[in-house]
Amino acid sequence: MPPLASAKSQTKSPTSKRSGAAKGNFQAGLQFYSLKSSAVALLLWLSFATACSTIATFDQVAYDKATGAKAEALALMDKATDSYGAHLKEIEAVSLTIDKAYEYDRGRALNTVTVQQWEVLRDPNRNLFGGFLRRWHDKGSLKVDYITEKKPDIAEAFDQITGLEIGKRKAN
Amino acid sequence: MPSFDTNAAISTTLDKSKELAGILFKKFVNQAVDDTENFLRRSKDGVARAGLLYAEGKIDRDDFEDLVLGKKDLAEMHALKQTGLASATIDTFTNGVLQIFVDAAFAAVKF
Known part of the structure; x- marks a missing residue:
């Protein structure tokens, strides 16, 4: 059994690494998505507020x-x-x-x-x-x-x- | 890996916006009150002078009426100015909040 366990652990180890890497990529992706969403929200707000001026500027x-x-x-x-x-x-x-x-x-x-x-x-x-x-x-x-x-x-x-x-x- | 602290950005924006509103709108209200008080005093003095000129026969009734009604038109122009200045203050506030948010957003990005 130990050899088998060992084999299992040997076979599991690369999978685990791949899973960890995938998880890391997923989190990074999420953070990037969150950052991107915030930037988009900011741009939307900027355009909205700019469009919402209530009176002409000084001339x-x-x-x-x-x-x-x-x-x-x-x-x-x-x-x-x-x-x-x-x-x-x-x-x-x-x-x-x-x-x-x-x-x-x-x-x-x-x-x-x-x-x-x-x-x-x-x-x-x-x-x-x-x-x-x-x-x-x-x-x-x-x-x-x-x-x-x-x-x-x-x-x-x-x-x-x-x-x-x-x-x-x-x-x- | 970059991260963005949304809560910090929003919290900073809200705090600084309250501060900005306090300064801007208080200044606007104080100026509007001073301006209106000065206008009313000048109008009152003007009507009194016009009444005196009419009583002394230096102007006729038509002139007197025109001078009094002119104060009413001036009051309307004064009110329009205050309306416009209120709008300008709101625009200044909106732009100030945007600037605060942009600054807070950049500060909240961690590289």
Whole structure:
């Protein structure tokens, strides 16, 4: 029997080694699979989160257009003590500058909030810059005290737009 | 043989994300409150000045109404800004969590 046992153990030994090696390979495979799954999960999460941005990133051009429009609008307001007709070209030029800034922002993805801000500011039926131009047009000219009191409001309206732009996350 | 400690990566990500949320959202709330308080104070002062100008006859009723209604439009623009800034803060947080997870994931890989 011992020889047989010995033979058995001799014959079993290579099998055992093969089995151990297979087990090791299996474990390594599992670990590799686990690592691969984690990497895939991470990539999926990264793509999901990147796709889930809720608002546009900061745009220097949009910021510059808004600050430029603010300066032009405030300078124009000082002239509203004169007749509307005397400054028609300047009014059209400033309106165009504001329209360009608005259209630029309208063309940006995930930029609805800024576009809504521009719409409030430009609307002739409301009481910010659009309303100011309408009142100037309707009245012919405006009182200096009214203009002096209105200018800080218009400046602040532009500041709300640029303030939001500055607060947007910088693109990676 | 490389191994990956998933629990460590997740645990680190959660801890650091809580810390990041605490910093980011607290900062956002404090700034929003300060900004709103300043805005309300300026609006109140502006309406008071407009009322005085109207009482002194320096502006007409139509001008006065426009100045008051302008504050309402400004309040809307202010609210829109805060909405946008809240979205930007959420995006900053999401990106921060991703960065934390990437760092934690690399730290959790053992070679």
